[in-house]
Amino acid sequence: MRPARALIDLEALRHNYRLARETTGAKALAVIKADAYGHGAVRCAQALQAEADGFAVACIEEALELRQAGITGPILLLEGFFEADELPLIEQHALWCVVHSTWQLEAIERASLRQPLTVWLKMDSGMHRVGLHPAEYRDGYQRLMASGKVGKIVLMSHFARADELDSGSAAEQVAVFEQARAGLAAEVSLRNSPAVLGWPQVPSDWVRPGIMLYGATPFEQPHELAARLKPVMTLESKVISVRELPAGQPVGYGARFVTERPTRVGVVAMGYADGYPRHAPTGTPVAIDGQLSRLIGRVSMDMLTVDLTDLPQAGLGSRVEFWGAQVPASEVAIQAGTIPYQIFCNLRRVPLIYR
Numbered sequence: 001m002r003p004a005r006a007l008i009d010l011e012a013l014r015h016n017y018r019l020a021r022e023t024t025g026a027k028a029l030a031v032i033k034a035d036a037y038g039h040g041a042v043r044c045a046q047a048l049q050a051e052a053d054g055f056a057v058a059c060i061e062e063a064l065e066l067r068q069a070g071i072t073g074p075i076l077l078l079e080g081f082f083e084a085d086e087l088p089l090i091e092q093h094a095l096w097c098v099v100h101s102t103w104q105l106e107a108i109e110r111a112s113l114r115q116p117l118t119v120w121l122k123m124d125s126g127m128h129r130v131g132l133h134p135a136e137y138r139d140g141y142q143r144l145m146a147s148g149k150v151g152k153i154v155l156m157s158h159f160a161r162a163d164e165l166d167s168g169s170a171a172e173q174v175a176v177f178e179q180a181r182a183g184l185a186a187e188v189s190l191r192n193s194p195a196v197l198g199w200p201q202v203p204s205d206w207v208r209p210g211i212m213l214y215g216a217t218p219f220e221q222p223h224e225l226a227a228r229l230k231p232v233m234t235l236e237s238k239v240i241s242v243r244e245l246p247a248g249q250p251v252g253y254g255a256r257f258v259t260e261r262p263t264r265v266g267v268v269a270m271g272y273a274d275g276y277p278r279h280a281p282t283g284t285p286v287a288i289d290g291q292l293s294r295l296i297g298r299v300s301m302d303m304l305t306v307d308l309t310d311l312p313q314a315g316l317g318s319r320v321e322f323w324g325a326q327v328p329a330s331e332v333a334i335q336a337g338t339i340p341y342q343i344f345c346n347l348r349r350v351p352l353i354y355r
């Protein structure tokens, strides 16, 4: 059996969820969209079900997968519905629904529903992606309340730059939000992971942690609270071949690495078809039998190469960790010019093993 696999530590997931709730004192929707950032949405939801205040996913397809697996708690659709004909299913499965655009608001006004909907009304406080304009927000709120179709509204917005702790952007968005919602007596939800960890002063009755649940820091700099997160996923495989090369020999596609000294090269069963980033350069950390070493040469589809020269005990069959407790996924992401979110979401082909 091919040794590439991703171990998923559900106890670490619960630890991270509790950290989000304890540090904020807020209710927390566990964001498990995109198959829980590659960690398996159903298993993650089951692991959190007993304690989570609710879940958030991107779309109704993801929500129905959870309902069919027996997840009964609140599930928020972060982009609401894409077509009005989803509304009967939203009602039937008691899903919570973001309203981010006027067309959605009008569709709710026109819908015939028996149960009142729970709506999270999104404001564009500065990200300029989705959300009602601040000047139209109060009117939108009042129209939904007057429609008779809505039982409860949570006021929400989303940060564009909460991961930049020295930027004034998040504070500006909060100011826009607070001004536009003044006088609306409803619960508020602003904080995603970087805002949960880095913006303690931002009000939020509900927080929406995503990446932090999986134990990865959203920040590029070291951060005290983020350091308390526990990595949930360990991506690992084994050395399947060893090469002893003199100095001056090319390794892998494009000869992107040439040995600088006599080198022991370990070939590992892991590639970009598993989701390991092809853009990770020579020098990206890996842990081999618990010892730090480095990736060398280009990542290929099913294999990659690592440096065993300074690890004389390592060899055929050695275990290689690509990210997990020893190698932070965020570090690999930075090396590869991306973010841990994408590193996790790209995972495929490898079996997920839960413990």
Ligand SMILES: *Cc1c(COP(=O)(O)O)cnc(C)c1O
Residues within 6 Å of the ligand: 031, 033, 078, 158, 191, 192, 193, 194, 208, 209, 210, 211, 212, 218
């Ligand atoms: C994905 C998402 C989140 C979670 O973001 P993280 O940075 O992963 O914590 C929160 N809110 C909304 C609206 C989202 O789309």
